[in-house]
Amino acid sequence: MKLLSQSAFRTTRDVSDQITDRGTRGLLQAGYIRQEIAGAYSFLPMGLRTLTNIANIVREEMNAIGAEELLLTALGSKEHWTATGRWDGLDVLFRLNEDGERPYALNASHEEILTPLLAEFINSYRHLEQTIGLYQIQTKFRNEPRAKSGILRGREFLMKDLYSFSRDQAALDVFFEEARKAYVRVFDRIGLGEKTHYTFASGGTFSKYSYEFQTELEIGEDIIHICENCGQSHNEEIVEKNFKCVECGHEKARTTKASEVGNIFKLGTKFSDAFSLKYRDETGMDHPVVMGCYGIGVSRCMGVVAEFFADERWLRFPESIAPYTDYLLVQGDHMDWAKSLAGNLEAEWRSVLVDDRDARFGEKIADAELFGMPNIYILSDTAKASDMPEVRRRFGA
Ligand SMILES: [Zn+2]
CATH class of the missing domain: 3.30.930.10 (Bira Bifunctional Protein; Domain 2)
Structure with missing residues (x-):
């Protein structure tokens, strides 16, 4: 698994208005x-x-x-x-x-x-x-x-x-x-x-x-x-x-x-x-x-x-080519849970990006969608209470 906090790159909303293609805008904004x-x-x-x-x-x-x-x-x-x-x-x-x-x-x-x-x-x-x-x-x-x-x-x-x-x-x-x-x-x-x-x-x-x-x-x-x-x-x-x-x-x-x-x-x-x-x-x-x-x-x-x-929430990549198949959005003190879930996913030959950044939920979910990740798992206090991450799939269930 890759930790997003270790990446040198960030998303940006600041892309020239001259670039009108949705895909190119998304690729630039997502870094x-x-x-x-x-x-x-x-x-x-x-x-x-x-x-x-x-x-x-x-x-x-x-x-x-x-x-x-x-x-x-x-x-x-x-x-x-x-x-x-x-x-x-x-x-x-x-x-x-x-x-x-x-x-x-x-x-x-x-x-x-x-x-x-x-x-x-x-x-x-x-x-x-x-x-x-x-x-x-x-x-x-x-x-x-x-x-x-x-x-x-x-x-x-x-x-x-x-x-x-x-x-x-x-x-x-x-x-x-x-x-x-x-x-x-x-x-x-x-x-x-x-x-x-x-x-x-x-x-x-x-x-x-x-x-x-x-x-x-x-x-x-x-x-x-x-x-x-x-x-x-x-x-x-x-x-x-x-x-x-x-x-x-x-x-x-x-x-x-x-x-x-x-x-x-x-x-x-x-x-x-x-x-x-x-x-x-x-x-x-x-x-x-x-x-x-x-x-x-x-x-x-x-x-x-x-x-x-690309949809209205920007990029969307099929699992076959997405940079990571699964994006684990960790909100709160749930890194142990994230590591264990990542391990299970990787055992099935899936690739995992963990968003462990100290940032607001809104910022993290917006980035997850901008990146075009096909599957987003939200690991939060609410989800932990039911022991099930909330899953959002960009290509339907
Ligand atoms: Zn014909």
Whole structure:
């Protein structure tokens, strides 16, 4: 259990009126995040616990489809970014020392790093009997002109990026479907499943569409059209003048704002061609490796969840990602009771924050709600008389 009296950080009501998003206001007021520069945020302990919980759910689901985790560099060479044409072609790329002796990039994506690296390890069909999946959870940098307040669209953000390497298109298609299902599980587990839509989008370089996971959100930056007949979602960008469902041909749709929490692409051989990532088949013929890439904005997901669930009493986090599942509000001389209750809860793999501060009840309950704790236990003289803490649940019983 963690004692709140030991924390360096405090809640505040003093947040700029310019910040109107409920989620961002809540995260700032609760002391989860602090802005350093536009589009770049520090995660304070409570924010980091939430972020880590989301990252661990993503990690479990990636491991479940056989992907291996690694950690690539945040700095990338100009040589590799030039080989794919993206040193000049990717407008959001942070290019450092551009005219200097050793120019390099702050990586916005990692095809340029991982593809040449794998050329050292893959050269035979024997290496690709199974599709290889490699992923990392790492800070990404994008020189985003539209950096918004909050962690929904940043210049520096935490992302999970998975890359797949297959011997042919058919093998990629199989892995792609496994990854899609894993994404559905991730968004279910962090509480966004019901309102997150697998969405056809434009911009697929190697297939007709790219695919996004879009969560319905009032402050979302995208617009999606959801077919009234089959439920298929389409990004506004691909919809011609009049809506026609690409899945069933129906012409009526519900239109809503949404925020993109993930995307998956079939890359084909663009990057393997650029870095000569190829394998020799059973007959001695060389073929380029067929690739896919799969992103989840981990810090953005935290921003979306914060915004999505925030109620009039500010933040509200589902148990799966809340910094602590249980908040013990101790009012009066009941620390022994708190310790014993915390012990019982922790024995069930729950996490406990004890508010042992010498403060008024009103202040403590307001903080408990602001923090978004799903379960609040009030340990007071009244509760002690009946030997039962009063329990308040933010998501119903
Ligand atoms: Zn349809």
